[in-house]
Amino acid sequence: xxxxxxxxxxxxxxxxxxxxxxxxxxxxxxxxxxxxxxxxxxxxxxxxxxxxxxxxxxxxxxxxxxxxxxxxxxxxxxxxxxxxxxxxxxxxxxxxxxxxxxxxxxxxxxxxxxxxx
Numbered sequence: 001x002x003x004x005x006x007x008x009x010x011x012x013x014x015x016x017x018x019x020x021x022x023x024x025x026x027x028x029x030x031x032x033x034x035x036x037x038x039x040x041x042x043x044x045x046x047x048x049x050x051x052x053x054x055x056x057x058x059x060x061x062x063x064x065x066x067x068x069x070x071x072x073x074x075x076x077x078x079x080x081x082x083x084x085x086x087x088x089x090x091x092x093x094x095x096x097x098x099x100x101x102x103x104x105x106x107x108x109x110x111x112x113x114x115x116x117x
Contacts, residue, residue: 012097017064018055024092025055025068030081033071035109063102064093070106074113082106 006038011021056067066089072081073081086104 005113012099014057016060017057017066017093017097017099020093020096021055021057021066021068021089022065024089025070025085028081028088030073030076031070031085032073032112032114035069035071044051063100064097065103065105066101067095067105069109071110071112072108074111078108085096090098 022034025034036053051079055070056069056097058065058067068089069087071081072078089104090101093099
């Protein structure tokens with residue numbers, strides 16, 4: 001006879017998932033920053049410093065859908081950077097939370113030239 005005990009439930013906030021995704025995006029090659037998804041959000045970012053800006057999370061049952069808005073370094077292949085960022089975010093979110101990531105949508109909002117000094 002086997003008995004299984006349920007000790008409780010684990011709740012992971014959207015903020016925690018956004019933090020993981022944000023850090024994964026910023027540490028990816030070719031990404032110089034995250035961007036707001038629209039003009040109103042960019043105005044609010046001036047007033048409040050949200051470290052997870054640029055990450056939108058949608059949960060459907062136990063699957064996570066992420067929209068990430070990035071700024072790419074000028075001179076890099078945008079397609080390669082976007083694919084790399086999506087794979088990096090998927091891996092890190094799944095590893096840290098145990099949730100299934102259904103989709104990672106990367107939106108490139110701009111290009112930035114890095115300092116040549």
